[in-house]
Amino acid sequence: MEMEIRPVRRNSIFIEWLLNRIYSMFDYDTRYWRYSLIGPWLACSAMLAAAALGMPTGFGVVFDTTAIFLLGSIGLALGAVIIAFILSLCYLPLPRFYAGALLFTGMVIYVIWYYADAGTILSLILSLILTLAGTAAGLLAGLLASRQIKLRSKLAVLLTGFILCMGAAYWPWQDNAAMPALAQEVPDDAFVVPSLEADNPAKPGHFSINSFTYGSGEDLRRDEFGESADLVSQSVDASAYISHWPWLRSFFWGFDETALPLNGRVWMPEGAGPFPLVLIVHGNHLMEQFSDEGYEYLGELLASRGFIAVSVDENFLNYSVWADIPNQDMKVRAWILLQHLQQIAVFNKQEGNPFYNKVDLQQVGLIGHSRGGQAAAMAADPSKWFASDTTLNLLDDIEVQAVIGIAPTDKTVDKQLASLDDIYYLTLQGANDGDVDTFTGERQYIRSTFTPGSERFKASLYIARANHSRFNSDWGTRDDSLPGGLLLTQKGMMDAADQQQIAKVYVSALMEVALHGNTLYKPLFSDYRVAGKWLPEAAYTSRFEDGSFKELARFDDASGKLNQQGGVTVQADDLKWSKEDAEDRNGNGKGTKGAVLEWKEQEGGSYTLELDDSLNEELAINENTSLVFSMSNLEQNVQGGDESPVMSLPFVDIQLESRDGVQVKLALDRFLPVVWQPHAVFTIASWLENGIKDGKYKESTQPVFQTYRLPLAQFQAENPQFEPSQLSRITFFLSGSEGKIMLDDIGIDEPAFS
Known part of the structure; x- marks a missing residue:
């Protein structure tokens, strides 16, 4: 027991x-x-x-x-x-x-x-x-x-x-949050840049506006596209592209990939028309926080100036913590844009429809923000992804003339990237963009080409202190959702109103040029300084090229030859030079190469391009011609220990020589001062920069190209004996303390700024 x-x-x-x-x-x-x-x-x-x-x-x-x-x-x-x-x-x-x-x-x-x-x-x-x-x-x-x-x-x-x-x-956690871009002082003998003699393109036009929506009529989450929609549009079946559509996404929206709605907010000028059409599409914000209302400031402006503007709803393609994101969302974003164009083409033929005979489908512009920026470019080059899509059978009568990418992404889709041919292209990017932190719009810029002699152009604008989200009035002020957004600084950031003012100036001006044929605004894209008081005070970096550009040196020759550039012989003295890939802040290639020039001594060195006689005649250089090149700073010297960085700027002089030996040298800063890019500070404390987002913010600057335009008439005015038509040699003299720059797109142009 x-x-x-x-x-x-x-x-x-x-x-x-x-x-x-x-x-x-x-x-x-x-x-x-x-x-x-x-x-x-x-x-x-x-x-x-x-x-x-x-x-x-x-x-x-x-x-x-x-x-x-x-x-x-x-x-x-x-x-x-x-x-x-x-x-x-x-x-x-x-x-x-x-x-x-x-x-x-x-x-x-x-x-x-x-x-x-x-x-x-x-x-x-x-x-x-x-x-x-x-x-x-x-x-x-x-x-x-x-x-x-x-x-x-x-x-x-x-x-x-x-x-x-x-x-x-x-407590001042961030000791360099307000660091501006450093520039050379403008010399007293700098050439005057006159303000553009045109109305401010950000100013509303004289058209009254009729605003309305179109949608499926059955939207569970958006009444304006559901029962209150003014027009009922057709849904579209994207199952040929989307194979991953979580059930929670269907539960939230009330539809799946077989019945995606075509929802749009419309701002239409009152009048007989027809008017050019501009579609605006958002990027990948949270699915549950709708994004399409955030471009009302652009839609109303464009409509007042005689454009039909539509903000396209693609929120159902955006990311959700609970419902993930559909596969191939980038391709479908572009596909939805094309479906909207077709739907509007149908509306345009329906009597009694607000669109009836109001739309000029030969004059179409596409604007996209973030992923929407890439989608807009893809929609303008549809054959790469949709050549066999029989649902896109109404596109032959629609002509996209212009694309604008606001802080766009540039991801490979089906091993393809959009290439724009003879289409106006503009990209805007903030230096403090904490989402799309590299200037990937430059890559699309590089892939945009024009028929020789075309008046069409491509342009980029890099904006100090601007971020990603403030281009959309509904995305808030930070470039990351909570709680990560709590770590991002607001100190020194450009106000949302100022960012949107910049967008209004450039978006409106490009559409005026591309769709209304108003070339008065073209100089704005070549030199932001002509904007006068239209733009907020900030440091800008811009790039420009049109069909009048004739290259002297591009450096993309696959042969790897350094000293010969198709009729141009190059030579470097007292400096090291090489042909290298242009890279972003993360070391990823931009899709082009450039001439990297590096010097160690205060006296610096020189880089010379000598033109063959035959090439000189072929270029037909005259007093209206300008020497054009793009330059990017690649290195900085930091001094002063814990003090704010003091960066060394290169001093650049340009010497032109004619065939009879006449030489004339001018300092580059007389045309446009050389600048370092601004230091972007992303987080509330310096020690956070290297830690969060896998070191996404560890580099405070990124190399961005600035286009310099030097009218040959200015050299002739300096020395009347210099004859531009006999140009034989171009020499870049580089000095200052040690430095490193990249040159690209060296050539001449004769843009029609009239």
């Missing part, structure tokens, strides 16, 4: 011990520690709320935050109990429930930051900082609730806490 009772007795002892550990879990959690629990609870709840705002369900902010507070509170209580029980098993003399709440809070905060791409180490650091902050707040609450501490002491503690919080809030 004794042998049979022992196991039962041992089990009873174990159960009794276990119950004792459970009953004693909260032995050390006194009233003070119970009040202090408010600290970790607030830290955990605040972090969960930030995460909820960054991963919306689509049921509204109130629902999302309420749900996360409830679930977080329940999770915190359960997690703290489990950890307290483990601590009790270990006989640790701690306020165990409080300690459990702290550990659980730290783990939650770490997980949230980790999945926000903060990285392992940085997530640990942020988790520690925020958990300690919560701890401090909780301890303060415990002190204030204590009956043993006098009111005077409580007030002193409260004041100390307030001072510490204010100090942390206003």
Whole structure:
């Protein structure tokens, strides 16, 4: 009998011990520690709320935050109990429930930051900082609730806490956030750039505007495209491209890939027409936070100036934390744009339709932001992706004349990239773009070509202090959703109104040139300085080329020859030169090569292009011709230790020589000062730059080309004996401290600025 009772007795002892550990879990959690629990609870709840705002369900902010507070509170209580029980098993003399709440809070905060791409180490650091902050707040609450501490002491503690919080809030964490682009001083003898004699293109025109929407009529989430839609459009079947459409996406939208809606916001000028058509499409924001309303400022402006503007809804192709993103979304974004063009072509033939006989389908412009910018370029080059698509059978009567990419992506799709031939192209990019952090619009610029003699052109504008999201009025001010956006700085950033002003000036001006034939605005794209007071004060870098450009040296010859460029012999003296790939801030090629010139001494060196006699005659150079080249700075010297960087700028002189030996030399800064690109600071503290987003922000600058245009008439005015038609030699003299630049697209042009 004794042998049979022992196991039962041992089990009873174990159960009794276990119950004792459970009953004693909260032995050390006194009233003070119970009040202090408010600290970790607030830290955990605040972090969960930030995460909820960054991963919306689509049921509204109130629902999302309420749900996360409830679930977080329940999770915190359960997690703290489990950890307290483990601590009790270990006989640790701690306020165990409080300690459990702290550990659980730290783990939650770490997980949230980790999945926000903060990285392992940085997530640990942020988790520690925020958990300690919560701890401090909780301890303060415990002190204030204590009956043993006098009111005077409580007030002193409260004041100390307030001072510490204010100090942390206003501490200058980022020591170089407002660093501007450094430029050479404009010399007294600089050539005057006259302001453009034209109306401000950002100023509303004289047309009254009729605004309306078209859509499926059955949209569950967007009433303006559902029951309140003014026009009903056809849905389109994208199942030939999309094979991954999660059920949660169908649950949210009420449709799947077989019935994608064609939804658009329309701003139409009142009048007989026909008017040019401009489609505007957003990029990959969160699916649940709609993006198409954010370009109303462009739509209304364009309509007032005689364009039919349509903001295209492609929110159903955007990313969702809960429903992922459809596969081949880039291809489908372009495909949807083409389907909209076809739908509008159908509307244009329907009597009684607001579009009826109002649309000039031979004059179409496409504008895209972010992924939408790439989609617009792809839609203008559809044969690469949609040559066999029988659903696109109405495109033959539609002509895309212009494409604008606002901070566009440039990803390979089906091993193909868009190439634009004889289509106006413009790309805008902010130097502080924390989303599309490299100027990939330059790649599309490089792939855009023109028939010799064409008046069409391509242009780029790089804007200091501008970011990604502020080009869309609904995307907020930061380039990352919460909680990651909390780490991005706002200091020194250009105001959203200023960014949108720049977009209005350039978008309107390009459409005026391309679709209205108003060439008065063409000089704006060659030199931003002619804009006068139209543009906000900022550092700009621009690039331009049109069909009048005749190349002297492009450096893309596959043979690798350095000293011969098709009728041009090149020579370098007292400097090192090589032909290399042009690269972005991440070391990725831009799709072109350039001449890299590097010098070590103060005196520098020279780089000379000598023209063959036959080439000189072929180019037909005259007094209206300009020497044109693009230059990018590749290196900077940093001095002063912890002080703000002081960068060395190269001094560039250009010497032209005619066949009779007459030489004339002018400093480049008389035409346009040489600048370094601005230092973009992305995060709230310098030590974060290398850590988050896999080091995405570690490089503060990126090499961007600036086009310089030097009218030969200016050289002739300096020395009347110089004859431009007899140009035989071009020499770049480079000096200053050691430096490194890249030259590309050296040639001549004679643009029709009339």
